[in-house]
Amino acid sequence: MTQTRTAFVTGATAGIGEATVRTLVANGWRCVATGRRQERLDALVADLGADKVHPACFDVRDADAMDAAIAALPEDFAGIDLLVNNAGLAQGLSPAQESNLDDWQTMIDTNVTAMVVLTRKLLPVLIERKGAIIAIGSVAGSYIYPGGNVYAGSKAFANHFTLALRADLHGTGVRVTSIEPGMVETEFTLVRTGSQEASDDLYRGANPMTGQDIADTILWIAQLPPHLNINRLELMPVNQDFAGFRVAREP
Ligand code: NDP
Ligand code: 8X3
Helix, strand or coil: CCCCCEEEECCCCCHHHHHHHHHHHHCCCEEEEEECCHHHHHHHHHHHCCCCEEEEECCCCCHHHHHHHHHCCCHHHHCCCEEEECCCCCCCCCCHHHCCHHHHHHHHHHHHHHHHHHHHHHHHHHHHCCCEEEEECCHHHCCCCCCCHHHHHHHHHHHHHHHHHHHHCCCCCCEEEEEEECCEECCHHHHHHCCHHHHHHHHCCCCCEEHHHHHHHHHHHHCCCCCCCCCEEEECCCCCCCCCCCCCCCC
16 A cells, blocks of 8 residues: 655645645645635635645744644644645736835745745755655746736746755755746736736636646646656646737837
């Protein structure tokens, strides 16, 4: 009988992270599911079982709360084989010159600092267990769009930090993958714009990817043979592409 493996999935209360927990559990994994919304973590436990899901409710920007959550992991969930660095957000779509500095700080704290801190804290167990790290970066880290500014910068950092980990973990047996999605229909755009109408408008007719598409990709990567590493993987819906060069024409 194969041993049950354990994943630590950040941002499991919605979108890609929630789909990932549901998919991993359906395929025999245990998951530590994190997020700030306790009621959504409770719903995951109710649906999937307390033996399969351990809820860890904390704000990833709070390093002390992160330490406490890691220290409180029950024995069955403490041996982490897979870290899914997924929690993240965008706030605002304004040009840099009109952007709100608090929004920028929130994105840096969440998408950059928290990911780095959590990864550093879990590296010892991941190395001990020859585990894997899968990070959700974004195409925004490679192709810039107007208003992307700090979000795009934070995702360029995520894409690149993840690749850099690959170099440092050389010889440890730990696998590292940067998944870089384009448009996925989740609560992301609602959080970004604060408007259900803007969110619906963005996705209308685009046939975007779903959280399930990304979760299936994560499962596929996580279950590849241990000698195989996907370094980076960029995904988009067919209806989205990366052309975007603009020319401002002088009179
Ligand atoms: P959702 O808004 O649906 O989910 C975001 C998740 O992140 C939630 O579970 C939320 O939990 C968690 N989160 C956000 N801030 C914090 C915080 N401070 N502390 C703890 N948890 C936090 O978005 P997605 O599923 O789309 O996003 C997941 C990742 O995918 C993000 O990193 C995003 O940048 C990336 N991505 C998304 C794309 C898209 O088009 N949707 C495209 C490319 C990348 P809670 O609010 O309960 O704390
Ligand atoms: C573009 C991807 O992360 O900027 O659809 O939303 S992201």
